[in-house]
Amino acid sequence: MTATAAPPALRIGPLALDVPVVLAPMAGVTNRAFRRLCREMGAGLYVSEMITARALVEGNARTLDMVAFDPDESPRSVQVYGVDPTVVGEAVRRLVDDHGAEHVDLNVGCPAAKVTRKGGGSALPVRRALFAAIVRAAVAAAGPVPFTVKMRLGVDDAHPTYLEAARIAEGEGAAAVALHARTAEQLYSGAADWSAIARLKEAVTTIPVLGNGDVLEAHDALRMVAETGCDGVVVGRGCLGRPWLFRDLADAFAGRPVRPHPPLGDVAAVLRRHAELLVEVLGPERGVRDVRKHTGWYLAGYPVGGEARRGLSQVSSLAELDARLDALDPALTLHPGSERTVRGHTNGPRRVPVPEGWFDRVDDPTPPVGAEAAVSGG
Structure with missing residues (x-):
């Protein structure tokens, strides 16, 4: 078939x-x-x-x-x-x-x-x-x-x-x-x-x-x-x-x-929208805290340095998230061969x-x- x-x-x-x-x-x-x-x-x-x-x-x-x-x-x-x-x-x-x-x-x-x-x-x-x-x-x-x-x-x-x-x-x-x-x-x-x-x-x-x-x-x-x-x-x-x-x-x-897989600028825009919704639903403190775990999943496969990744995983406000996302190169594309990077759980058996x-x-x-x-x- x-x-x-x-x-x-x-x-x-x-x-x-x-x-x-x-x-x-x-x-x-x-x-x-x-x-x-x-x-x-x-x-x-x-x-x-x-x-x-x-x-x-x-x-x-x-x-x-x-x-x-x-x-x-x-x-x-x-x-x-x-x-x-x-x-x-x-x-x-x-x-x-x-x-x-x-x-x-x-x-x-x-x-x-x-x-x-x-x-x-x-x-x-x-x-x-x-x-x-x-x-x-x-x-x-x-x-x-x-x-x-x-x-x-x-x-x-x-x-x-x-x-x-x-x-x-x-x-x-x-x-x-x-x-x-x-x-x-x-x-x-x-x-x-x-x-x-x-x-x-x-x-x-x-x-x-x-x-x-x-x-x-x-x-x-x-x-x-x-x-x-x-x-x-x-x-x-x-x-x-x-x-x-x-x-x-x-x-x-x-x-x-x-x-095709989106450039990093488009990814950052979706991440920002996700954070906005989390703050709306969970409140400013819980919402920003919750978005931290998502940042690594959004960036998976993109050639972003460790310092930038750590910074995004520790943001304390939407304003800080905006500043750190603005510092990324929006033209960056997914690294070849990383299209099937598994996010989330990989543990077992x-x-x-x-x-x-x-x-x-x-x-x-x-x-x-x-x-x-x-x-x-x-």
């Missing part, structure tokens, strides 16, 4: 997306400011940072801040994490009824050791009866709002779960499933196994299957669709410091030419801790104790 044919518009339940692209939830990144920046670049489904179901139900202030949306933001999309069907169901009901969510996603791909050690995250689909009960409760609570599931291949190569988990999700009424084609053990190392996305597409036939992993440039998305038959792509680390990737994806899927006897109790419907930690990633 060639990588030139684009899929039709993606439908997730009643939602119709002109571009079959979803922003992956990323902790500390996909807040309201970043989602707005991405929406300014192109159409897609832009998902919030992951929230913890129990924290939402208990009225945690920080969690409530995380489910705030721009007045014109649509579809309003939230990812939730939880291990108790009753709590997840109540959280989904509140997201829909109280916060206007138009799409809710369940994270069962988190590989964090402090989560899997207690049976949460990517360890949860091992417990298939419990997983089914969670999806069933969430779908019922969501009503007409589409509920989807994002997962990994499994705990490790010896314990794959994705095919069974996706079939369970499909059977319980999920509107779509997304697969990050790495195991929890891999974390973010190695290459994503796109052949697994193809196998999942063959196994799940009544709802969309989305692929996630190693979409760093627009042509990667076209190639993933061509090679796997998936209905759309989920983009995570590829858009860090490159929110214009969503513009490129819209162009590629529409058959339009994809623009690492053994995945799970509760003792976890793999021997696959049909135990009892929620694990203490697994609902407020961490994200998948």
Whole structure:
């Protein structure tokens, strides 16, 4: 198959997306400011940072801040994490009824050791009866709002779960499933196994299957669709410091030419816009502090000296950010060969801790104790 044919518009339940692209939830990144920046670049489904179901139900202030949306933001999309069907169901009901969510996603791909050690995250689909009960409760609570599931291949190569988990999700009424084609053990190392996305597409036939992993440039998305038959792509680390990737994806899927990598002057302008939005959403102090981690991602691959990079990573105001950006050469271009520089997590592999006897109790419907930690990633 060639990588030139684009899929039709993606439908997730009643939602119709002109571009079959979803922003992956990323902790500390996909807040309201970043989602707005991405929406300014192109159409897609832009998902919030992951929230913890129990924290939402208990009225945690920080969690409530995380489910705030721009007045014109649509579809309003939230990812939730939880291990108790009753709590997840109540959280989904509140997201829909109280916060206007138009799409809710369940994270069962988190590989964090402090989560899997207690049976949460990517360890949860091992417990298939419990997983089914969670999806069933969430779908019922969501009503007409589409509920989807994002997962990994499994705990490790010896314990794959994705095919069974996706079939369970499909059977319980999920509107779509997304697969990050790495195991929890891999974390973010190695290459994503796109052949697994193809196998999942063959196994799940009544709802969309989305692929996630190693979409760093627009042509990667076209190639993933061509090679796997998936209905759309989920983009995570590829858009860090490159929110214009969503513009490129819209162009590629529409058959339009994809623009070349921008010169540093254009990159600086987007970084400045990102900082402005962060200050608007988080306030001057938190907003400027938050933008510091993004500066290295924006500059990745550009021949900017270490002193300039350090200065930008330590800015204390928008005025200082402006001064440091103005000092950069706007004509600088991306260093040849750095187009596929990976931003964000690169750690792994690492053994995945799970509760003792976890793999021997696959049909135990009892929620694990203490697994609902407020961490994200998948």
